[in-house]
Amino acid sequence: xxxxxxxxxxxxxxxxxxxxxxxxxxxxxxxxxxxxxxxxxxxxxxxxxxxxxxxxxxxxxxxxxxxxxxxxxxxxxxxxxxxxxxxxxxxxxxxxxxxxxxxxxxxxxxxxxxxxxxxxxxxxxxxxxxxxxxxxxxxxxxxxxxxxxxxxxxxxxxxxxxxxxxxxxxxxxxxxxxxxxxxxxxxxxxxxxxxxxxxxxxxxxxxxxxxxxxxxxxxxxxxxxxxxxxxxxxxxxxxxxxxxxxxxxxxxxxxxxxxxxxxxxxxxxxxxxxxxxxxxxxxxxxxxxxxxxxxxxxxxxxxxxxxxxxxxxxxxxxxxxxxxxxxxxxxxxxxxxxxxxxxxxxxxxxxxxxxxxxxxxxxxxxxxxxxxxxxxxxxxxxxxxxxxxxxxxxxxxxxxxxxxxxxxxxxxxxxxxxxxxxxxxxxxxxxxxxxxxxxxxxxxxxxxxxxxxxxxxxxxxxxxxxxxxxxxxxxxxxxxxxxxxxxxxxxxxxxxxxxxxxxxxxxxxxxxxxxxxxxxxxxxxxxxxxxxxxxxxxxxxxxxxxxxxxxxxxxxxxxxxxxxxxxxxxxxxxxx
Ligand SMILES: [Fe+2]
Numbered sequence: 323x324x325x326x327x328x329x330x331x332x333x334x335x336x337x338x339x340x341x342x343x344x345x346x347x348x349x350x351x352x353x354x355x356x357x358x359x360x361x362x363x364x365x366x367x368x369x370x371x372x373x374x375x376x377x378x379x380x381x382x383x384x385x386x387x388x389x390x391x392x393x394x395x396x397x398x399x400x401x402x403x404x405x406x407x408x409x410x411x412x413x414x415x416x417x418x419x420x421x422x423x424x425x426x427x428x429x430x431x432x433x434x435x436x437x438x439x440x441x442x443x444x445x446x447x448x449x450x451x452x453x454x455x456x457x458x459x460x461x462x463x464x465x466x467x468x469x470x471x472x473x474x475x476x477x478x479x480x481x482x483x484x485x486x487x488x489x490x491x492x493x494x495x496x497x498x499x500x501x502x503x504x505x506x507x508x509x510x511x512x513x514x515x516x517x518x519x520x521x522x523x524x525x526x527x528x529x530x531x532x533x534x535x536x537x538x539x540x541x542x543x544x545x546x547x548x549x550x551x552x553x554x555x556x557x558x559x560x561x562x563x564x565x566x567x568x569x570x571x572x573x574x575x576x577x578x579x580x581x582x583x584x585x586x587x588x589x590x591x592x593x594x595x596x597x598x599x600x601x602x603x604x605x606x607x608x609x610x611x612x613x614x615x616x617x618x619x620x621x622x623x624x625x626x627x628x629x630x631x632x633x634x635x636x637x638x639x640x641x642x643x644x645x646x647x648x649x650x651x652x653x654x655x656x657x658x659x660x661x662x663x664x665x666x667x668x669x670x671x672x673x674x675x676x677x678x679x680x681x682x683x684x685x686x687x688x689x690x691x692x693x694x695x696x697x698x699x700x701x702x703x704x705x706x707x708x709x710x711x712x713x714x715x716x717x718x719x720x721x722x723x724x725x726x727x728x729x730x731x732x733x734x735x736x737x738x739x740x741x742x743x744x745x746x747x748x749x750x751x752x753x754x755x756x757x758x759x760x761x762x763x764x765x766x767x768x769x770x771x772x773x774x775x776x777x778x779x780x781x782x783x784x785x786x787x788x789x790x791x792x793x794x795x796x797x798x799x800x801x802x803x804x805x806x807x808x809x810x811x812x813x814x815x816x817x818x819x820x821x822x823x824x825x826x827x828x829x830x831x832x833x834x835x836x837x838x839x840x841x842x843x844x845x846x847x848x849x850x851x852x853x854x855x856x857x858x859x860x861x862x863x864x865x866x867x868x869x870x871x872x873x874x875x876x877x878x879x880x881x882x883x884x885x886x887x888x889x890x891x892x893x894x895x896x897x898x
Pocket of ligand 1: 518554555556673710711
């Protein structure tokens, strides 16, 4: 039976992918301990690197105002002396933000240089270095571009669920490197990375090493244009802060949300006439999909950490961690955005999904529908970009909810999944988002576990009213309406987390990519010209055909590919 995790385990007997996916969710950490040889290598590297301040994992994020500032962030193998950025004649000291991983005990050195006072729409060259930079004579350097001022055209790109190209790590896959190259090939102003960055928490004894492979893979693009992330379930790590986000928060400097105790968890920024709102759905989803010890072995932190072992059946469940603070912030932010006449579009980024019909993935979550979709309706959010399910799916424009449209999996009883209501089921290719919000699932970055298999309701051929053209068989989505906390499995000492507890006919699903679970979405924002010009966003999804290790529809075996070709294009319009 498919289960809820987007984090299938590896096991020692080399299961087929189908077996891996069928067993997903229950045993995410079962086989995820690093080998003694790898641990020894790491220890040697830590000792050798203790005096090495060479910048690596270099990446940019937007400052509070993307037209005038960026933040340059990096890590170094050891503590850096006088870490700094040079830009033109300016030398900007970088602030250290080290943390000690709660499981390995390894200290990670990260640095952040805030570069402000820049001109809008301008290109700058910079270099990052330190006194103990091995490359001090020729330090890392790159160029970036600031955001334009006012209503101006620009391009951004997006995907989530990237992982790393180092296949030693659970869920990592070679496509991850091609995905970064794909971003560069489209030369966006910036990229949105929709959570589940590298799956370090599935490799719990080697988390800093996984982050390092991730950061060095991304540097190819993220050193030259901001990559703006959001938190996913795999950023949650045991013994790394109150929500387990210490690794993420040490690596990223994100725009201020002015919420004491919650810095970096959620934020917003403006580029041109678009307000981008980045959320942490870990705070509202019912599903339990974060750090988890399945057993039978406990997860034992390094002795130097002083942390006790984490027993089988333990999960790190975050629903409600902000006690409503994030939702209150969201409402204030959306209301201010819609009051602002210089804002045309509101685009939300989050990891988990309100409207996904992947059958091998997680599916949809009632928590997002209860907490946030009514706000997206009230303030006419135009577009929601997610990850989590490793595929591509697009919804019709959605507004409001159909009650009592779901059924409990176990009993068949009617359950209110608050099914999002499509304002049209005509797939015209042009959508006026004043009338409904379009959701995109973009968990198509680079993991080794594509989830491009989708639900159908074979028992019911009539529950798809008004479709044009009619679709058969009707589409079905799984929906979490309650927490799937760990339960004992049939194997003694091994715990599992159940799949979503409800299903519904997914009348909101407009397009699903069954060819491949890999791709990148490219967004071209056109503010319109003149007083009657119509703002539009042209969205093109490019996909990596043949990258599925095994395509679920055809059984065809594939491998990582650098070739991204067009899957579909559509246009969002918002007449002023
Ligand atoms: Fe996820």
